Amino acid sequence: MSKPVQKLVISSLSKTFKQKERTIQALSEINLEVRDKEFVSILGASGCGKSTLLRIIGGLETPSEGTVLINGSEIVDPGADRGMVFQSYTLFPWLTVQKNIEFGMREKGMPALERAKIAEEYIEIVGLKGFENAYPKALSGGMKQRVAIARALANDPDVILLDEPFGALDMQTRSLMQELLLDVWQRSQKTVILVTHDIDEAIFMADRVVVMESRPGKIKEIIPIEFPRPRDYHIKTSKKFLDYKAQAVELIRNETLKGMNAL
Numbered sequence: 633m634s635k636p637v638q639k640l641v642i643s644s645l646s647k648t649f650k651q652k653e654r655t656i657q658a659l660s661e662i663n664l665e666v667r668d669k670e671f672v673s674i675l676g677a678s679g680c681g682k683s684t685l686l687r688i689i690g691g692l693e694t695p696s697e698g699t700v701l702i703n704g705s706e707i708v709d710p711g712a713d714r715g716m717v718f719q720s721y722t723l724f725p726w727l728t729v730q731k732n733i734e735f736g737m738r739e740k741g742m743p744a745l746e747r748a749k750i751a752e753e754y755i756e757i758v759g760l761k762g763f764e765n766a767y768p769k770a771l772s773g774g775m776k777q778r779v780a781i782a783r784a785l786a787n788d789p790d791v792i793l794l795d796e797p798f799g800a801l802d803m804q805t806r807s808l809m810q811e812l813l814l815d816v817w818q819r820s821q822k823t824v825i826l827v828t829h830d831i832d833e834a835i836f837m838a839d840r841v842v843v844m845e846s847r848p849g850k851i852k853e854i855i856p857i858e859f860p861r862p863r864d865y866h867i868k869t870s871k872k873f874l875d876y877k878a879q880a881v882e883l884i885r886n887e888t889l890k891g892m893n894a895l
């Protein structure tokens with residue numbers, strides 16, 4: 633069997649924040665390889681460095697030590713090869729849904745007709761047909777995140793980085809958004825890294841769940857999730873799913889207790 637293509641290679645990555653007299657080691661010795669088109673979830677107790685890791689991959693933060701390679705080149709700044717979606721809605725309030733989705737393509741100098749066509753395709757995929765000319769203030773939280781996902785995908789990045797994208801949504805909407813994202817991922821064939829606090833979400837979506845430990849942030853365990861694709865929400869009540877969940881809960885619980893004892 634041929635070796636799978638590595639999209640991201642994270643090697644000996646550490647990050648230290650210096651604040652006046654305090655030094656915070658957010659990440660220590662992270663090593664992780666993510667395959668092309670893989671879906672990886674990152675799970676861990678609050679403060680274990682999940683967002684810092686994602687921000688370094690996004691080029692928004694620089695490592696103190698170590699490297700992150702994308703397609704063999706070191707990441708030193710943000711780039712069109714990575715698209716990010718955050719928990720807080722980051723749409724431009726003065727632009728319509730259509731113009732928000734077109735934004736990155738416009739920056740790249742793509743002709744108007746071409747970018748409008750691509751935006752329309754993604755509007756359809758994320759189920760927002762009829763809302764092309766709406767402004768963000770007229771949209772629900774779930775709709776705004778669908779626009780944010782469409783905007784990230786429309787730029788055609790290699791890697792999508794999602795930081796708690798559904799964190800502000802109610803349970804029901806969140807669950808539907810997970811299915812939508814899986815469907816979009818399956819069609820778009822991107823590499824996805826999803827940071828989440830939600831154990832069910834991490835397992836349901838991913839090929840592998842990376843469980844982190846804190847103080848300093850390290851990889852504690854990687855759980856391969858062996859459910860076939862496409863996945864249906866019914867797997868969430870299967871015995872196998874509950875076994876994965878029990879394993880993750882145990883790992884996270886120990887970490888959360890460690891964090892609380894350190895307070």
Ligand SMILES: Nc1ncnc2c1ncn2[C@@H]1O[C@H](COP(=O)(O)OP(=O)(O)OP(=O)(O)O)[C@@H](O)[C@H]1O
Nearest residue numbers: 649651656658676677678679680681682683684685
């Ligand atoms: N810009 C910064 N300056 C100083 N410290 C920082 C900065 N960013 C993060 N930290 C610290 O680094 C550690 C990891 O933070 P990070 O936000 O990456 O954790 P997290 O796992 O994403 O947390 P949460 O799940 O609560 O969002 C924390 O102790 C945090 O206080």
